[in-house]
Amino acid sequence: LPISERLQRRIIDGDKNNIVADLHDALESGIPALEIINEYLLSGMKVVGELFGAGQMQLPFVLSSAEAMKRAISYLEPYLEKGQANKKGRIVLATVKGDVHDIGKNLVDIIFSNNGYEVHNLGIKVSISEMIAKAIEIKADAIGMSGLLVKSTLIMRENLEELNSRELSSIPVILGGAALTRTYVEQDLRKIYQGRLFYGKDAFEGLDVMNKLAE
Numbered sequence: 128l129p130i131s132e133r134l135q136r137r138i139i140d141g142d143k144n145n146i147v148a149d150l151h152d153a154l155e156s157g158i159p160a161l162e163i164i165n166e167y168l169l170s171g172m173k174v175v176g177e178l179f180g181a182g183q184m185q186l187p188f189v190l191s192s193a194e195a196m197k198r199a200i201s202y203l204e205p206y207l208e209k210g211q212a213n214k215k216g217r218i219v220l221a222t223v224k225g226d227v228h229d230i231g232k233n234l235v236d237i238i239f240s241n242n243g244y245e246v247h248n249l250g251i252k253v254s255i256s257e258m259i260a261k262a263i264e265i266k267a268d269a270i271g272m273s274g275l276l277v278k279s280t281l282i283m284r285e286n287l288e289e290l291n292s293r294e295l296s297s298i299p300v301i302l303g304g305a306a307l308t309r310t311y312v313e314q315d316l317r318k319i320y321q322g323r324l325f326y327g328k329d330a331f332e333g334l335d336v337m338n339k340l341a342e
């Protein structure tokens with residue numbers, strides 16, 4: 128199999144042991160680390176999501192795929208291009224309450240950190256109170272929330288309402304994660320939130336938002 132398909136397979140099979148050798152080969156053959164993530168690994172994860180959604184893959188196997196993905200990203204992290212080293216701004220980042228999905232959020236952390244932002248990654252299942260406390264403590268320039276469950280989109284709405292009623296009522300917020308749509312964020316949720324609200328389709332769109340905020 129060509130390396131692209133091999134890598135996709137390793138993710139689908141949840142093969143975290145053999146994926147490293149393939150990643151090494153891919154890097155050796157000159158494919159940039161970011162391209163490996165965006166083109167090959169994420170396409171494998173997409174298939175996993177489709178199989179799981181169709182009832183053709185059981186949860187423990189999805190977990191193995193997630194582990195292979197995490198192993199791959201941590202292997203590739205040193206090879207990702209680094210932008211400006213000086214700190215352009217600070218962001219509090221978290222997966223919202225009730226949601227354990229963190230691969231996308233951690234990718235956002237890596238991409239932002241590599242591009243000059245100080246990221247305070249609070250982990251998964253994080254309440255809005257924790258995010259607010261951290262944002263006040265570090266004088267954050269933005270709060271980034273990630274969520275993959277449909278339920279999480281409702282939590283995000285509640286979080287925005289909570290922010291409205293607190294000291295940080297106008298802090299910029301970036302929302303991302305597979306359950307969201309641009310329309311939901313930029314039309315429905317924007318009507319609710321007093322501060323500036325942005326949608327990040329992927330980590331790089333999130334980065335664009337941070338860069339605009341930092342201007």
Ligand code: B1M
Pocket residue numbers: 169172173175176177179180181186189190192193225226227228229230231232234235270271272273274275276277278301302303304305306326327328329330331333
């Ligand atoms: Co779950 N899961 N899962 N899961 N899982 C989904 C999300 C699902 C769509 C699968 C499906 O049914 N097809 C489905 C949700 C359905 C729904 O709500 N309608 C689902 C479900 C149902 C569940 C459980 C409820 C299953 C169960 O227990 N019966 C359970 C939930 C537990 C909970 O959260 N309370 C569950 C559990 C798990 C695992 C633990 C096994 C594992 C997660 C492991 C982990 O993260 N540590 C897992 C996985 C791996 C998935 C899928 C297959 C892949 C997710 C992923 O990592 N994608 C997923 C299917 C799918 O998404 N299509 C699925 C790769 C990742 C890089 O993408 O996170 O979207 P993503 O990030 C992207 C962008 O969204 C964006 O940038 C990234 C790309 O650059 N982005 C941001 C994300 N956050 C951002 C923030 C930003 C900006 C951009 O700014 C702040």
